[in-house]
Amino acid sequence: MKKLPSFILLLTLVLNGNLLFGQKSNLPKPPEGKKWVKIEAVSDEFNGKQLDSKKWIPYHPYWTGRNSTHTPSNVSVDNGNLQLKSTLRNGTSDVKAETVTAACVTSKKRSCYYGYYEAKIKCSNISMTSAFWFQGNYSEIDVIENLGAPSKPERDGVKDTMMINTHYFKKGWDNDLNTPIKYKMPKPAGSTYHVYAVWWKDANTCIIYLNGKKVSEVELRGPFKEKQYLFFDTEVFTWQGWPTKESLLDDSKNTMLVDWVRGWKLVNN
Numbered sequence: 221m222k223k224l225p226s227f228i229l230l231l232t233l234v235l236n237g238n239l240l241f242g243q244k245s246n247l248p249k250p251p252e253g254k255k256w257v258k259i260e261a262v263s264d265e266f267n268g269k270q271l272d273s274k275k276w277i278p279y280h281p282y283w284t285g286r287n288s289t290h291t292p293s294n295v296s297v298d299n300g301n302l303q304l305k306s307t308l309r310n311g312t313s314d315v316k317a318e319t320v321t322a323a324c325v326t327s328k329k330r331s332c333y334y335g336y337y338e339a340k341i342k343c344s345n346i347s348m349t350s351a352f353w354f355q356g357n358y359s360e361i362d363v364i365e366n367l368g369a370p371s372k373p374e375r376d377g378v379k380d381t382m383m384i385n386t387h388y389f390k391k392g393w394d395n396d397l398n399t400p401i402k403y404k405m406p407k408p409a410g411s412t413y414h415v416y417a418v419w420w421k422d423a424n425t426c427i428i429y430l431n432g433k434k435v436s437e438v439e440l441r442g443p444f445k446e447k448q449y450l451f452f453d454t455e456v457f458t459w460q461g462w463p464t465k466e467s468l469l470d471d472s473k474n475t476m477l478v479d480w481v482r483g484w485k486l487v488n489n
Contacts, residue, residue, distance in 0.1 A: 246432030247336060248419055250486055259335065259483035262327050262450050266302045266480060271295060271325070280324040280453065287317045287456035288348070294323035302478035306348045306454045308468050315462050322348065323476070324453035330356065332448045332483065337363070338417035338429070339452070340479040345410035346467040347371035348454050350476040352416055356446040358390040361426055363418045368410020369473070371461030378460060380408040382416070382435065384428050388442030397441030405430065413479060420444070452478055 247256050261275060271278055278295035294305040304323035312319040332354055343350035345368035354361040362385040370378045384401040405414065417429040423443040428436045454476055456462060467473050 254486040256484040257487050262483040277326050285322045288320035288322035290324040291321040304476040322454040327450040330447050330449045335485040336419045337483045339481040340415045342413045342477040343368045343409040344476045345369050345473040347461045347463040353451050354448040356448040359444040360387040363416050366409040375460050380405045403435045
């Protein structure tokens with residue numbers, strides 16, 4: 221068989237969606253008769269200088285945040301990353317719910333459904349979550365709700381733990397059915413980039429991946445049969461400890477970085 225020139229091989233890989241800007245997607249093997257096709261509406265390499273308003277909004281459409289306030293000015297795109305900063309309001313020094321500002325980026329539409337979703341993320345290195353998640357009217361998939369540096373000493377082990385969950389709350393949050401999962405990571409979440417992914421297979425099953433490795437197969441606690449928003453956000457989990465003033469004002473620690481995000485769906489060959 222004649223060997224293809226390297227530039228033709230590279231072009232073929234790009235067109236097939238297997239390699240983008242040198243970054244490989246670890247797509248699971250598709251079922252017989254199916255293939256993966258990229259979902260452009262929730263795929264972004266963040267190589268520009270501003271958020272793509274055709275795909276994203278810099279806030280949460282119906283929530284202001286937990287023990288902090290999602291603030292659009294804390295969202296930026298620079299150096300090939302989506303940046304979500306957590307900090308203090310100007311002129312304030314006390315750390316409390318009213319003074320901590322957080323960040324959220326949301327898909328323009330509630331359009332995510334069964335498929336494979338992945339993001340390359342470096343979590344902030346403070347006592348606030350860096351989250352990659354999905355939510356509809358009654359169902360939620362938390363691929364990660366990681367903390368780079370929980371401030372409570374007894375929670376130190378969380379910094380290298382992948383915090384995963386799903387929620388089914390069709391009868392309200394007081395009757396939430398969830399599936400909390402903890403997975404020990406090879407390196408702390410705030411020390412380097414990791415690729416986090418979920419294969420939302422069907423109404424009853426999600427498979428979670430870390431750096432291309434399957435870490436958990438989740439049996440959902442109710443049928444997930446609705447489209448969901450895709451979110452990246454930061455917030456305060458008080459049970460992990462409040463972030464310190466110093467960490468909130470340290471730009472080398474207080475920002476969640478998303479190198480890229482990609483969505484894929486299965487179609488017939």
